[in-house]
Amino acid sequence: MVEYVDTLVVGAGQAGIAMSEHLSRNSISHLVLEKHRVAEAWRSRRWDSLVANGPAWHDRFPNLHFTTCGADAFPPKEQVADYLNAYAQKIEAPIRTGIEVTSLKRNEERSGFTVETSDGVIEANSVIAATGAFQHAVIPPLVPESAGVTQMHSSTYRNPNDLPEGAVLVVGAGSSGGQIADELQRSGRKTYLCVGPHDRPPRAYRGRDYCWWLGVLGLWDIPAKEPGTEHVTISVSGAQGGKTVDFRRLAHDGMTLLGRASGFADGKLMIDSDLCENISAGDANYIDMLDQADAYADKMGLDLPMEPEARTMLPDPECMTNPIRELDLEAAGITTIIWATGFRQDFSWMQVDAFDETGAPVHQRGVSNEPGIYFLGLPWQSRRGSTFIWGVWHDAAYVADQIAIQKNYREYVPEAPAAAAE
Numbered sequence: 001m002v003e004y005v006d007t008l009v010v011g012a013g014q015a016g017i018a019m020s021e022h023l024s025r026n027s028i029s030h031l032v033l034e035k036h037r038v039a040e041a042w043r044s045r046r047w048d049s050l051v052a053n054g055p056a057w058h059d060r061f062p063n064l065h066f067t068t069c070g071a072d073a074f075p076p077k078e079q080v081a082d083y084l085n086a087y088a089q090k091i092e093a094p095i096r097t098g099i100e101v102t103s104l105k106r107n108e109e110r111s112g113f114t115v116e117t118s119d120g121v122i123e124a125n126s127v128i129a130a131t132g133a134f135q136h137a138v139i140p141p142l143v144p145e146s147a148g149v150t151q152m153h154s155s156t157y158r159n160p161n162d163l164p165e166g167a168v169l170v171v172g173a174g175s176s177g178g179q180i181a182d183e184l185q186r187s188g189r190k191t192y193l194c195v196g197p198h199d200r201p202p203r204a205y206r207g208r209d210y211c212w213w214l215g216v217l218g219l220w221d222i223p224a225k226e227p228g229t230e231h232v233t234i235s236v237s238g239a240q241g242g243k244t245v246d247f248r249r250l251a252h253d254g255m256t257l258l259g260r261a262s263g264f265a266d267g268k269l270m271i272d273s274d275l276c277e278n279i280s281a282g283d284a285n286y287i288d289m290l291d292q293a294d295a296y297a298d299k300m301g302l303d304l305p306m307e308p309e310a311r312t313m314l315p316d317p318e319c320m321t322n323p324i325r326e327l328d329l330e331a332a333g334i335t336t337i338i339w340a341t342g343f344r345q346d347f348s349w350m351q352v353d354a355f356d357e358t359g360a361p362v363h364q365r366g367v368s369n370e371p372g373i374y375f376l377g378l379p380w381q382s383r384r385g386s387t388f389i390w391g392v393w394h395d396a397a398y399v400a401d402q403i404a405i406q407k408n409y410r411e412y413v414p415e416a417p418a419a420a421a422e
Helices: 014-025 040-044 077-090 175-186 210-216 247-252 275-300 389-411
Strands: 002-010 030-034 095-097 101-106 113-117 120-129 150-153 167-171 191-194 256-258 261-265 268-271 326-328 334-339 373-375
Touching (some): 014 095, 014 389, 120 389, 167 175, 175 247, 210 275, 247 256, 256 275, 373 389
Parallel strands (some): 002 030, 002 120, 030 095, 120 373, 150 334, 167 191, 167 334, 191 256
Antiparallel strands (some): 101 113, 113 120, 268 326
């Protein structure tokens, strides 16, 4: 048996839900398939204490507020998942869960696509890959299993009590790595943190959250980063009510900061000499944000409290003035390495000509070069905010409009020519 749908959406996270709303707005019949539960990644691929990186007033869809926390709070992960599930119910999204899509092929000598799933075959005129940016965890093949330490990705870390006794090395100082390292240190663990290149914005400044400043400065709508900086990580956190990430403070509280991990031999991790450079570049990004905020406040005559102490930096800690270049894991008592090293996307199930030589989608704001194939939830899909809940909602509006335009073209039938006059 083959099921026929006009448009198939693969994935029922924030991208798939947003896509469903805008397809319905355009009166486009569709189906959303999800191999787990709605918003599963928020429930089972995040650590226990995770909260949203943006406040509840900002990181939401336009037509539903968070009711489980205050507007300025940072919702815990379960509340975010519940919110997305509630939104799917609110818009009556046609979602089927527990169904995995295994392959997609273009039909031969006719329009549309044949999609193989764990629940049968579906044919669709259009298919939207709304599987998001966090599909497969990446652990660099740096430290062999023979090193005798527990190794895990940040997506499988849950809490300090689940780890073996001993010190912990966290590799990667983005939002995930920084928060996990801070949690481990506050739990009493001796913690080491490898800090690579990063942006380090203020969590809040002059009484306004970072998300607000990005909005009024127009920085959410930047279409793309400068070449070569697309993947620079951002160190920002909503943990503990929302505090600016300060690596120097973490070090003064007992954490040992390291440069990037670059090799391993004889039980020792080789460390690059880039720690101070990376910290300084993060500081420069932080100060630049304060400068832009001050300039905007002055120009617009905003009556916001001054915050001169925000520019005060702690002195460099010992681990920066005398950086470690080799870390003997056994001597340091390290029994666990947590790799906060990001994810890679996997579209191998899509057997269509929609990707470049690296496997990355070729698209314009989510519209593929392969007619009928669309993407949603990609980093920088149309702007800086594309992977945020509110940002993916606006990207979904554009993709749905393009699908509707193509549907109108497909359904066009020329008028029959008038009968010739006798």
